[in-house]
Amino acid sequence: MLPSAPLPPLRMSAPALTGRIDSAITLSTVARLVASGTAVSKADLAPAAGLARTTVSTAVDELLARGVLRQDGTRPTAGRGRPADRLALAPRGGHVLLADVGARGAHLAVVDLSQQILAHAHVDVDVTAGPDAALATIESRLTELRAKAPDGVPARAVVIGLPGPVDGHLGIPVRPPIMPGWHAYPVSVRLQQTFDCPVVLENDVNLRALGEARALPADQVPLLFVKVGTGIGGGLVTSEGVLHHGADGAAGDIGHVRVRGAPDDACVCGNVGCIEAVASAAAVARKLGSASATGSITGSIAELRGLLGRGDATAVGLVREAAGLIGELVATLVHFYNPARVTLGGSLTAASDELLAGVRSVVYQRALPLATRNLVLTNSVLGEYAGLAGAIVLGIERVLSAESIDTLTAGR
Numbered sequence: 001m002l003p004s005a006p007l008p009p010l011r012m013s014a015p016a017l018t019g020r021i022d023s024a025i026t027l028s029t030v031a032r033l034v035a036s037g038t039a040v041s042k043a044d045l046a047p048a049a050g051l052a053r054t055t056v057s058t059a060v061d062e063l064l065a066r067g068v069l070r071q072d073g074t075r076p077t078a079g080r081g082r083p084a085d086r087l088a089l090a091p092r093g094g095h096v097l098l099a100d101v102g103a104r105g106a107h108l109a110v111v112d113l114s115q116q117i118l119a120h121a122h123v124d125v126d127v128t129a130g131p132d133a134a135l136a137t138i139e140s141r142l143t144e145l146r147a148k149a150p151d152g153v154p155a156r157a158v159v160i161g162l163p164g165p166v167d168g169h170l171g172i173p174v175r176p177p178i179m180p181g182w183h184a185y186p187v188s189v190r191l192q193q194t195f196d197c198p199v200v201l202e203n204d205v206n207l208r209a210l211g212e213a214r215a216l217p218a219d220q221v222p223l224l225f226v227k228v229g230t231g232i233g234g235g236l237v238t239s240e241g242v243l244h245h246g247a248d249g250a251a252g253d254i255g256h257v258r259v260r261g262a263p264d265d266a267c268v269c270g271n272v273g274c275i276e277a278v279a280s281a282a283a284v285a286r287k288l289g290s291a292s293a294t295g296s297i298t299g300s301i302a303e304l305r306g307l308l309g310r311g312d313a314t315a316v317g318l319v320r321e322a323a324g325l326i327g328e329l330v331a332t333l334v335h336f337y338n339p340a341r342v343t344l345g346g347s348l349t350a351a352s353d354e355l356l357a358g359v360r361s362v363v364y365q366r367a368l369p370l371a372t373r374n375l376v377l378t379n380s381v382l383g384e385y386a387g388l389a390g391a392i393v394l395g396i397e398r399v400l401s402a403e404s405i406d407t408l409t410a411g412r
């Protein structure tokens with residue numbers, strides 16, 4: 001039976017590219033295809049971009065003239081044709097400055113548009129000291145790193161990852177539990193003024209998720225990244241290979257959900273029994289400290305890692321307990337997202353395989369076969385550099401985006 005009132009008009013989805021394709025979009029598409037390595041000659045670019053050969057040829061010539069692309073030798077063609085010019089991103093097209101900031105330290109780097117890391121440092125940054133002190137350290141150390149990179153190449157973008165929820169549109173952290181004083185601080189505006197270029201602000205686990213996904217074959221998405229360190233966080237890369245932020249940027253912020261069987265431990269967020277309060281590396285280290293009969297163990301993450309490395313029975317037991325709780329959470333998320341891959345990262349995974357083994361056993365036991373049939377559940381392949389990799393992706397994509405590419409002229 002038909003409904004008595006007519007249905008409202010319903011929206012149909014439409015491809016993103018409709019109507020007139022303007023030159024900035026063409027330039028951006030061609031540059032990004034070359035940057036991705038999927039098409040590196042004019043002949044390959046036309047079918048890959050879905051554009052006419054003459055359109056592609058004009059765009060390539062313009063990008064070569066602007067110093068965004070360069071010729072990088074030749075590649076053989078099928079049949080008897082002469083070898084085609086091979087294209088690559090020009091190292092002097094611009095630099096991207098990166099800061100992957102964790103709770104206790106930051107990876108800082110300068111890269112060029114061809115993904116070469118020109119300078120890198122791991123520096124002590126204490127986010128609990130507040131935004132002014134932490135950002136001043138990051139700015140001065142990034143400036144030092146820039147001095148080590150080739151001269152006369154402009155900074156085209158800054159990418160910064162922070163260990164808390166962020167609003168990427170406004171460029172501010174939003175009530176980050178472990179970062180006192182950072183709520184609504186204008187991080188992006190400050191760095192934009194310091195380095196005179198656009199700034200991308202992202203959550204640190206999202207950066208890791210994206211870096212991991214883009215380092216793996218394209219069929220490893222959707223990818224869910226679960227970081228177990230000082231806190232617990234998640235990041236999701238969609239089947240299109242991009243980050244899922246949710247309506248307000250809070251997607252993947254899984255540290256403050258509660259799972260079955262969790263004890264009533266108090267959490268920094270004000271609730272009790274959050275997964276972060278009962279199963280993070282910090283929580284396990286704290287329990288290890290209280291379990292120590294002699295009081296010789298203070299309960300730091302470094303101690304926990306040391307004991308795990310030596311196979312200490314109490315430490316291993318506590319990690320297995322934490323893994324059981326994290327496994328419950330991951331099993332729920334696997335049902336909801338049906339990821340191709342779940343990646344575990346953070347300080348606990350680097351120290352031993354106990355966490356991975358424990359999470360795997362719960363997930364494969366609890367999740368239904370359709371969701372786990374092809375699921376890969378493993379430790380991060382990039383380890384502590386996953387965040388830097390994600391920042392490189394976001395930075396170069398930002399520089400080569402349709403809105404930025406028109407401003408690109410080498411050396412300007």
Ligand SMILES: [Zn+2]
Nearest residue numbers: 256267269274
């Ligand atoms: Zn909490």
